Amino acid sequence: MILQDEDITTKIENDWKRLNTLAHYQVPDGSVVALVSKQVTAYNAVNNSTVSRTSASKYENMIRYTGSPDSLRSRTPMITPDLESGVKMWHLVKNHEHGDQKEGDRGSKMVSEIYLTRLLATKGTLQKFVDDLFETIFSTAHRGSALPLAIKYMFDFLDEQADKHNIHDPHVRHTWKSNCLPLRFWVNMIKNPQFVFDIHKNSITDACLSVVAQTFMDSCSTSEHRLGKDSPSNKLLYAKDIPSYKNWVERYYSDIAKMPAISDQDMNAYLAEQSRMHMNEFNTMSALSEIYSYVGKYSEEILGALDQDDQAGKQKLAYKLEQVITLMSIDS
Numbered sequence: 001m002i003l004q005d006e007d008i009t010t011k012i013e014n015d016w017k018r019l020n021t022l023a024h025y026q027v028p029d030g031s032v033v034a035l036v037s038k039q040v041t042a043y044n045a046v047n048n049s050t051v052s053r054t055s056a057s058k059y060e061n062m063i064r065y066t067g068s069p070d071s072l073r074s075r076t077p078m079i080t081p082d083l084e085s086g087v088k089m090w091h092l093v094k095n096h097e098h099g100d101q102k103e104g105d106r107g108s109k110m111v112s113e114i115y116l117t118r119l120l121a122t123k124g125t126l127q128k129f130v131d132d133l134f135e136t137i138f139s140t141a142h143r144g145s146a147l148p149l150a151i152k153y154m155f156d157f158l159d160e161q162a163d164k165h166n167i168h169d170p171h172v173r174h175t176w177k178s179n180c181l182p183l184r185f186w187v188n189m190i191k192n193p194q195f196v197f198d199i200h201k202n203s204i205t206d207a208c209l210s211v212v213a214q215t216f217m218d219s220c221s222t223s224e225h226r227l228g229k230d231s232p233s234n235k236l237l238y239a240k241d242i243p244s245y246k247n248w249v250e251r252y253y254s255d256i257a258k259m260p261a262i263s264d265q266d267m268n269a270y271l272a273e274q275s276r277m278h279m280n281e282f283n284t285m286s287a288l289s290e291i292y293s294y295v296g297k298y299s300e301e302i303l304g305a306l307d308q309d310d311q312a313g314k315q316k317l318a319y320k321l322e323q324v325i326t327l328m329s330i331d332s
Helices: 042-054 060-064 103-114 116-137 149-164 170-180 182-191 203-220 233-237 242-258 264-277 284-297 299-308 310-314 317-331
Strands: 016-018 088-090
Touching (some): 116 182, 116 203, 116 242, 149 242, 149 264, 170 242, 182 203, 203 242, 284 299, 284 317, 299 310, 299 317, 310 317
Parallel strands (some): 016 088
């Protein structure tokens, strides 16, 4: 039996014509199916004149554009009505929106409804990997390696600055730490794995990683996210998991705060060791040039700050920086 999108058995109810499905043909589970070239039946031959004037085959619009979300599929309705006969086509879901709404919007909503179950299934498949990633990032113990000294040193510095300026709101401290590490570094790595791995990131992968990155950002936020039926599906997808992730983030910051403080000597030794290990991996002259472009732009502010700092005054850093600026201006 050859299955057709439309034939003499196609059902029409109240100006709605439903494209034939496996259920319509009563095809049982376990049946063997095969793709064959499109058949020209007597029914199709009679209706070809009408079909060719509208859209060749309404159902073909569903399968013609199978590229990325930014292809024609997102701008073209999945099933268009037959304007001459007034019959509206439908496959799995009817479009009940008002006629003045854009056809593309109706098609997009239909796609989201059809693929919602697949979206949930994919989320379930990836759940363990997302959990493992978040737990590794937001853990001082289950990370495979010791917490870098720089993270402890930086977080302690932020706490010191909060104490210095009488900022006792824990949400502010939490936000500072989130902005300087998870949201500045890790989100960038999650959304752009090609920065670390020699891989090609296609548009579908990019869309999936954006959902994970958005969940990561929501987990670092201290505000409550009120979700409703009109909320984006990517936010609804992990709505039940985000409270647990938020607890992980808070525990991570708390565990780091309880760790022994890092002395300036230990930090300097750590940085010197890192510099030695990666001595031949970076273009130091290029890095110095980038730093100097920043120094040149804000030279007055930097020199003023160095003059007011006791430690910088002991090392005469302001005087040394002025010498560098003078030397660079002569060379230029």
